[in-house]
Amino acid sequence: MSQHRFSSFSPIIIAGIVVLIVAIIWWFKPVNESKAVSQPLDNQASADVIEVVNAHNDINKKFKPNTVKFATGLEDLPRSLQGTDVDGEIIIDENKQLIVTEGLRRLFDYFLSALGEEEENTIYARVESYIRSHTPNPAASQAVAIFDQYIAYLKAVPEIEKKYGTLQLQATQSGELDLSIVAQQKQDIARLRQQHFHKNTISAFFGAEDEYNDYSMEMVRISQNSQLSEAQKDAAKQDYISRMPDNMTKTNLVQQANLNELMTRTEQMQAKGATPEALYNMRRELVGAPAAARLAQIDQADASFDERFNQYQAQKQQLLKQSVNPSLAPSQVQIQINRIEQQLFNEAERKRLTGYAALQQQKAADMN
Known part of the structure; x- marks a missing residue:
């Protein structure tokens, strides 16, 4: 799918911690091929979503003029989305209740990636029309309500990114990442998510991303530890991965680590004339x-x-x-x-x- 990112919703949905860390250790970020575990809405989550659904029409009136009409949301797609398959998923249970997954976030991002080619109200209408044409109620209204929350979250993220981006530039004089600032930014992002989402949605939308971020922070912490030798740093990194829960994130990281070691050892052995x-x-x-x-x-x-x-x-x-x-x-x-x-x-x-x-x-x- 197209990878454009948006200007008026947010520079990017991922919090600033990803930008800061990935710039230092780009290879630690494997291609995201994992699927988040489905997170069904519990009773409290359902109640929270219902409250948002009840306020949905009022939110719409304030958020954007509903001047664009679609039947399915796929009509007259912008050029960046033409010829692509819709990314993401909408999953419901036997009672037509929404099961929140990471795929729902990817669905939102698929349409939001066209911002710049299309106006906000057009994209909003696309997403709502797509959801309602593919999903029965109450799941459809629950998904639209979470889309409202997601938009509000994306609009709030840049302020945090700007604040901590400036602090990081001021603090980083030795060429090393100031992890205390990164940790504080992570806490602010976590609080922001709690303001906009139920805990089930946070886990489904951001769980895998947070695991990668925690891993990346620990890799930077180990790399910046001048008290450790290179061999000790390698051992510490391997130990951290070994203690991670057995899931797709860990599998991807182990594979990436093996590939990096494979390339390094291959070059070394070939230079020595290995058979x-x-x-x-x-x-x-x-x-x-x-x-x-x-x-x-x-x-x-x-x-x-x-x-x-x-x-x-x-x-x-x-x-x-x-x-x-x-x-x-x-x-x-x-x-x-x-x-x-x-x-x-x-x-x-x-x-x-x-x-x-x-x-x-x-x-x-x-x-x-």
Whole structure:
């Protein structure tokens, strides 16, 4: 789906802590492929939502003029959403009560990502029409009420981000992140969420995100601990992950850590001239036998490409030297170069040649 973010609702739905931490340790943030556990509304949550539903019409009158009409919310989609599938989900129970999930938040974000292409009232009408055309009541009204809460939350987040962003810039003189400021910002964001959402909604909407943020903060804390050696830091990071609850967040982090270690150890072993068997055994230990076998095949393909590329470069340089001969027209030289390319590489590989040659030149320059 499109990844535009919005200006008048909020620069981004994720609290400023994510921006600050991810800028330091970008790789710690795996691609979000997890699904939050469904959070059914308990009795108190249902009562809270009903109160919001009862006030929904009054909120609408104050929030935006309801001048745009849709049947399903999918008519005349903005360009960024055209050709995409609607992200997210609306889940209900056997009594047609809403079950709040992280997917509901993703549904809101899908439509809100078009802000800038469409006005607020248009997006609001889209979301409400989509919900009501796909969901029976009372779940539909409950979902719309939570959308109202979500909008109010997004409008309040930038003030906190601005406050703590300024404090962080003032406090960070040594190039390290001031975790005390990050922790205070996190507390303010938590209080803001409590003002707008029931605890079930907070858990469903932000639970996985908070786990990643806690993990990222701890990784920064460990990295900034000058009393620890590099080996001790690695051990502390692994220990933190091992103590996390067994869920999709932990699974993603373990996989990411294994991939990072895999790349590091592969580079080190290849630099020392490790045999294919040694590389396979190391990879099998980290990522399993099937993945290790696929990586071995990639190694073989890369080695074959390198060998043919070196052959191609040698023949190409020889032809270019001959081009200084007036009897050999430049067009004839290019024809012969093209013929060599076709002999040595398939169509997909030929598309790589220019970029690969530039990469090899950059590596050679870095070594010098």
